[in-house]
Amino acid sequence: MEATASAKYLRGSAQKARLVVDMIRGKDVNQALAILRFSKKRAAAKIEKCMRSAIANANEAAEKANVSIDPDDLWVRTAFVDIGPTKNMRRVRPAPQGRAYREQRHFCHVTISLSNDERPVKGSKQQGSAEAKPAKLAESKKRKRGGAAAAPRAKRVAKKDEPEAAEKPATKKASKKKAKKEEAAEE
Secondary structure, eight states: OEEEEEEEEEESOHHHHHHHHHHHTTSBHHHHHHHHHTOOOTHHHHHHHHHHHHHHHHHHHHHHTTOOOOGGGOEEEEEEEEEOOOTTOEEEEEOGGGOEEEEEOOEEEEEEEEEOSOOOOTTOOOTTHHHHHHHHHHHHHHSOOOGGGTSOOOOOOOOSSOTTSTTOOSSHHHHHHHHHHHHHHHO
């Protein structure tokens, strides 16, 4: 059985709400509620409210279908955040030298879908796509790369005139340390 709940016109940007929703996607309901309760993000409280609404919707749908459902068996099947309107919530903020900065108040819409069906196994093979990926991978490994990646790298060869050039330290500190070691070895 699947149940959905959506919360519309939540204060805050969709980008910030997606950070919270990404933490709960695919988790058990109890685990997701714990994550939302102890998250420091401001959007977590409103998303938790939406999650509790989805659980209530699942219970209600189960009662109507005359089926018993255990809320502990539910898991977050899908959860996503859409951008809400900012058109009518534009504000002006005072700025230096008599100017004004436009400020937009962002809204978002959160949708959460819960299910008590079996979860798909991550390692299971799907028809068509599972066979296509290894073939593409093998094909891409056979292809030669072009451009700078294909060009052979020039190896540095120390000239016979300058034997110290091959042993030249990278930094001044390294050269000072090397000089001190040589002095200590001579003494």
